[in-house]
Amino acid sequence: MELLALLNLDGLSLGMSRLSMYPYFDSAHYIVSVMALKEQPGAVEVARRSPFACWFSAMLYCFGGAILSGLLLAEPALACFSNTSNVLLASVIWYLVFYSPQDLVYKCASFLPVRLVLTGMKEMTRTWKVLGGVTQAGKQYKEGWLVMIAVGWAKGAGGGLISNFEQLVRGIWRPETNELLNMSYPTKVTLLGAVLFTLQQSQYLPVAKHNLMFIYTIFIVVNKVRMMLTRSTASPFAPLEAFLYQLLFASQPEETKTRADAQVPVRSPSRDTCSAPKKDVVASVISRNGSAVPETNGNISCVPEANGNGAAVLEKSDKDTAVSKNQSNKKCD
Amino acid sequence: MELLALLNLDGLSLGMSRLSMYPYFDSAHYIVSVMALKEQPGAVEVARRSPFACWFSAMLYCFGGAILSGLLLAEPALACFSNTSNVLLASVIWYLVFYSPQDLVYKCASFLPVRLVLTGMKEMTRTWKVLGGVTQAGKQYKEGWLVMIAVGWAKGAGGGLISNFEQLVRGIWRPETNELLNMSYPTKVTLLGAVLFTLQQSQYLPVAKHNLMFIYTIFIVVNKVRMMLTRSTASPFAPLEAFLYQLLFASQPEETKTRADAQVPVRSPSRDTCSAPKKDVVASVISRNGSAVPETNGNISCVPEANGNGAAVLEKSDKDTAVSKNQSNKKCD
Amino acid sequence: MELLALLNLDGLSLGMSRLSMYPYFDSAHYIVSVMALKEQPGAVEVARRSPFACWFSAMLYCFGGAILSGLLLAEPALACFSNTSNVLLASVIWYLVFYSPQDLVYKCASFLPVRLVLTGMKEMTRTWKVLGGVTQAGKQYKEGWLVMIAVGWAKGAGGGLISNFEQLVRGIWRPETNELLNMSYPTKVTLLGAVLFTLQQSQYLPVAKHNLMFIYTIFIVVNKVRMMLTRSTASPFAPLEAFLYQLLFASQPEETKTRADAQVPVRSPSRDTCSAPKKDVVASVISRNGSAVPETNGNISCVPEANGNGAAVLEKSDKDTAVSKNQSNKKCD
Numbered sequence: 001m002e003l004l005a006l007l008n009l010d011g012l013s014l015g016m017s018r019l020s021m022y023p024y025f026d027s028a029h030y031i032v033s034v035m036a037l038k039e040q041p042g043a044v045e046v047a048r049r050s051p052f053a054c055w056f057s058a059m060l061y062c063f064g065g066a067i068l069s070g071l072l073l074a075e076p077a078l079a080c081f082s083n084t085s086n087v088l089l090a091s092v093i094w095y096l097v098f099y100s101p102q103d104l105v106y107k108c109a110s111f112l113p114v115r116l117v118l119t120g121m122k123e124m125t126r127t128w129k130v131l132g133g134v135t136q137a138g139k140q141y142k143e144g145w146l147v148m149i150a151v152g153w154a155k156g157a158g159g160g161l162i163s164n165f166e167q168l169v170r171g172i173w174r175p176e177t178n179e180l181l182n183m184s185y186p187t188k189v190t191l192l193g194a195v196l197f198t199l200q201q202s203q204y205l206p207v208a209k210h211n212l213m214f215i216y217t218i219f220i221v222v223n224k225v226r227m228m229l230t231r232s233t234a235s236p237f238a239p240l241e242a243f244l245y246q247l248l249f250a251s252q253p254e255e256t257k258t259r260a261d262a263q264v265p266v267r268s269p270s271r272d273t274c275s276a277p278k279k280d281v282v283a284s285v286i287s288r289n290g291s292a293v294p295e296t297n298g299n300i301s302c303v304p305e306a307n308g309n310g311a312a313v314l315e316k317s318d319k320d321t322a323v324s325k326n327q328s329n330k331k332c333d
Numbered sequence: 334m335e336l337l338a339l340l341n342l343d344g345l346s347l348g349m350s351r352l353s354m355y356p357y358f359d360s361a362h363y364i365v366s367v368m369a370l371k372e373q374p375g376a377v378e379v380a381r382r383s384p385f386a387c388w389f390s391a392m393l394y395c396f397g398g399a400i401l402s403g404l405l406l407a408e409p410a411l412a413c414f415s416n417t418s419n420v421l422l423a424s425v426i427w428y429l430v431f432y433s434p435q436d437l438v439y440k441c442a443s444f445l446p447v448r449l450v451l452t453g454m455k456e457m458t459r460t461w462k463v464l465g466g467v468t469q470a471g472k473q474y475k476e477g478w479l480v481m482i483a484v485g486w487a488k489g490a491g492g493g494l495i496s497n498f499e500q501l502v503r504g505i506w507r508p509e510t511n512e513l514l515n516m517s518y519p520t521k522v523t524l525l526g527a528v529l530f531t532l533q534q535s536q537y538l539p540v541a542k543h544n545l546m547f548i549y550t551i552f553i554v555v556n557k558v559r560m561m562l563t564r565s566t567a568s569p570f571a572p573l574e575a576f577l578y579q580l581l582f583a584s585q586p587e588e589t590k591t592r593a594d595a596q597v598p599v600r601s602p603s604r605d606t607c608s609a610p611k612k613d614v615v616a617s618v619i620s621r622n623g624s625a626v627p628e629t630n631g632n633i634s635c636v637p638e639a640n641g642n643g644a645a646v647l648e649k650s651d652k653d654t655a656v657s658k659n660q661s662n663k664k665c666d
Numbered sequence: 667m668e669l670l671a672l673l674n675l676d677g678l679s680l681g682m683s684r685l686s687m688y689p690y691f692d693s694a695h696y697i698v699s700v701m702a703l704k705e706q707p708g709a710v711e712v713a714r715r716s717p718f719a720c721w722f723s724a725m726l727y728c729f730g731g732a733i734l735s736g737l738l739l740a741e742p743a744l745a746c747f748s749n750t751s752n753v754l755l756a757s758v759i760w761y762l763v764f765y766s767p768q769d770l771v772y773k774c775a776s777f778l779p780v781r782l783v784l785t786g787m788k789e790m791t792r793t794w795k796v797l798g799g800v801t802q803a804g805k806q807y808k809e810g811w812l813v814m815i816a817v818g819w820a821k822g823a824g825g826g827l828i829s830n831f832e833q834l835v836r837g838i839w840r841p842e843t844n845e846l847l848n849m850s851y852p853t854k855v856t857l858l859g860a861v862l863f864t865l866q867q868s869q870y871l872p873v874a875k876h877n878l879m880f881i882y883t884i885f886i887v888v889n890k891v892r893m894m895l896t897r898s899t900a901s902p903f904a905p906l907e908a909f910l911y912q913l914l915f916a917s918q919p920e921e922t923k924t925r926a927d928a929q930v931p932v933r934s935p936s937r938d939t940c941s942a943p944k945k946d947v948v949a950s951v952i953s954r955n956g957s958a959v960p961e962t963n964g965n966i967s968c969v970p971e972a973n974g975n976g977a978a979v980l981e982k983s984d985k986d987t988a989v990s991k992n993q994s995n996k997k998c999d
Contacts, residue, residue: 379847380915381915382847383846383847383848383849384911384914384915385846385849386844386846386847389846403740407740408740409738409739409740409806409813410737410738410740411738411739411803411810411812411813411816411817412813414810414812414813414816415807415809415810415812415813417809417810417811417812420812428914432914432915432917433917434917501830501841501844502844502846502847503847504841504842504843504844504847505841506839506841506842
């Protein structure tokens with residue numbers, strides 16, 4: 001019985017590893033990505049005023065991973081655009097999501113059961129992209145496991161990693177935050193996948209490739225669906241991150257003075273927005289967000305939303321934090 | 334008679350297609366580009382304080398297309414700088430335009446008849462660059478017509494496309510606008526050329542290459558000269574753009590609410606400068622500019638100049654719009 | 667006697683040219699770089715809140731040159747990360763400098779004699795990097811001496827040249843200044859080295875390679891140590907720069923009007939921070955700095971620290987200037 005179950009599972013994972021992403025899973029990825037773009041503040045305005053810039057942003061959302069990994073490996077960033085059928089498909093989806101009469105396509109795709117299915121399918125494409133990036137890097141750099149992790153990560157989460165520059169296309173510039181300072185859940189889970197697949201490719205993880213693909217895919221799909229159903233932003237990695245942070249990084253005293261800090265008694269809030277926020281900002285963020293992920297303590301890559309326009313924006317930064325946390329569930333990656 | 338006329342024209346276009354751009358047409362391109370740089374607000378100050386940064390900016394203006402297309406095709410961005418004679422020529426021109434005693438060179442080149450001739454010659458180099466980019470991409474991606482368009486466009490209008498980063502070299506950062514959000518005439522006409530040459534290379538346009546070069550060159554030279562003589566910023570594409578916009582993109586309702594819009598009742602003017610400007614800004618821009626291109630209605634890639642520093646800058650943004658529209662005639666591309 | 671002395675020196679320079687940078691000199695480079703990062707305002711906060719972003723910044727400080735030269739030559743920017751032992755070494759050093767209990771490692775390395783030795787060893791690696799870059803470019807572009815200079819410069823001073831983007835990783839964005847507008851001493855001395863090694867490689871400088879390496883290394887080590895011991899920011903190039911500036915660039919009148927200047931009577935301080943500072947700012951900077959390098963006059967690449975937040979920040983900009991000048995001695999490059 002158990003052997004049958006194992007054989008069935010093995011067969012299932014083998015079968016899944018041979019699935020082709022085109023056209024259904026890729027379409028789901030494009031639909032969810034473009035919807036995430038549409039839900040960014042100001043995106044609809046950009047679509048109204050400059051359809052070309054809106055289309056360009058959508059292409060960055062859809063193909064950001066391929067572009068970023070191409071740049072890192074010195075391969076043509078435009079190579080993904082030579083696959084005309086994929087680009088046409090993404091463009092048609094973009095047009096329908098942004099410009100269909102009465103927003104019909106967007107409203108249908110927002111219907112919760114539909115969105116769940118599309119999101120699940122999109123998450124499956126993540127596995128393929130991460131594995132593709134790790135494999136591609138592994139061919140050029142056999143022992144370069146850092147490069148393999150970086151390329152797998154870039155290919156799977158590139159759209160989020162280049163978010164500052166994608167926003168620049170839409171005329172938005174938010175330098176005080178980025179995916180490294182304030183890593184969203186999709187970026188973290190992609191990094192985890194890149195590490196796992198690199199270990200597997202380098203023979204450090206004694207798991208067959210198709211089994212790892214299966215387990216990883218199930219994990220990310222189930223988590224994503226759970227977070228959407230419970231409307232929760234609580235990352236499943238939070239306990240592990242808190243533990244690692246306490247173990248490795250918590251010996252740093254609260255106010256370490258270096259020579260620069262001694263010479264600059266008044267830190268300009270408009271420049272260095274990574275300075276320690278006043279305690280009341282942290283407290284108010286925690287109290288308003290309630291069950292939100294703790295802003296700094298124990299989180300290896302979290303920074304409270306500090307606005308570069310000064311202390312008078314205390315209220316707005318809380319709103320920003322709440323809004324951006326809700327949006328991170330719907331972010332493109 | 335007609336046959337003779339045709340043969341003459343054919344001979345003329347063949348002869349033109351065999352012209353060498355170096356050194357006269359390239360020189361004209363460098364002179365007009367450096368003059369356009371000099372006319373940017375603050376450029377003379379940068380020249381006075383940091384000649385090196387000024388020279389670097391000038392090289393981006395002169396070779397921006399080659400650099401950008403190199404980056405897109407993963408070819409060395411510095412390859413154009415290996416052509417030492419071109420770089421020396423551009424550097425000498427830069428020096429003369431910025432530092433000649435009593436600004437003699439700049440004043441001579443600003444003399445209208447001289448400037449018309451130089452601008453006409455510069456526009457001719459645009460044809461060669463676009464065609465060069467399309468051909469280069471076509472060798473690597475035979476069916477990749479999107480790549481061909483992108484590379485042809487980048488090579489012909491790269492200086493404008495990377496303008497945000499060229500301004501950064503001079504210490505200026507204007508994220509609220511870029512060439513995709515607010516496409517200038519040179520960028521639009523280059524995109525048109527890239528599309529035409531791609532169609533011709535892919536055998537969809539039944540025109541001989543040298544004839545297309547001739548027609549396109551005459552079109553862009555005549556338009557540019559007309560716009561300079563009439564001091565008009567009215568784009569010849571405006572009616573076509575308005576028609577396409579109404580046909581394809583006008584079904585979008587004025588205030589589409591997405592989940593993000595519902596959560597963010599007050600949109601920060603300092604971040605999202607692509608939001609709908611208040612009606613009075615639009616009205617005052619139109620009334621002060623008089624015959625300026627309509628700001629948004631029907632324009633596929635236009636965004637009114639909105640300044641990220643808040644409503645108090647209403648007057649300045651009108652001036653900016655007026656100034657930048659006048660300057661777009663003299664922009665480097 | 668003289669022949670013996672010459673032979674000894676020749677032997678010494680030959681011996682030095684054959685030194686391996688790994689692991690001691692590379693370690694010194696990593697230690698000094700990471701310490702320079704730690705001394706940047708806000709870096710300790712970033713280390714506390716987002717160790718990942720801090721690590722990424724440290725890698726940009728340590729390997730910025732290799733990354734930038736890779737991007738310029740269209741070689742994989744990640745290639746330097748395939749050398750796992752170097753990256754591991756740099757990461758361990760980063761961890762010890764930022765997170766050792768009681769800041770022990772940082773305090774030990776800050777002890778002046780230790781810091782002098784480490785800085786001297788780091789300066790030696792500069793020679794190897796510049797020469798490596800010049801040689802690498804020389805293989806692809808035999809006559810492209812501009813490319814050779816650019817790649818040698820990028821490889822030796824890349825960390826400083828990409829400083830705007832490294833700061834962006836930490837959530838800081840300071841567009842009003844960059845290494846081209848306001849070249850620091852390490853960047854200048856690296857440019858000099860790139861020029862010398864290019865001339866030597868192109869046979870224009872009749873000096874043996876190992877002798878030039880020796881002379882250049884002695885020059886930069888001695889200067890750096892002198893500047894650290896005297897706490898001086900006075901660049902040894904200042905007289906030469908002043909002379910060249912007067913000779914080549916001083917004919918530019920104080921207030922050159924171009925068409926753009928005529929149309930923009932009030933220059934927005936928030937955009938163009940390269941405009942002429944008011945005379946009182948210049949005067950107060952000079953009087954407070956005393957013996958500081960003159961801010962503009964005669965300096966080919968210097969711009970006074972002008973803050974983009976308006977005249978009310980007059981005091982802070984002076985502090986900034988003083989702080990940044992002190993920090994330039996400790997900057998990573």
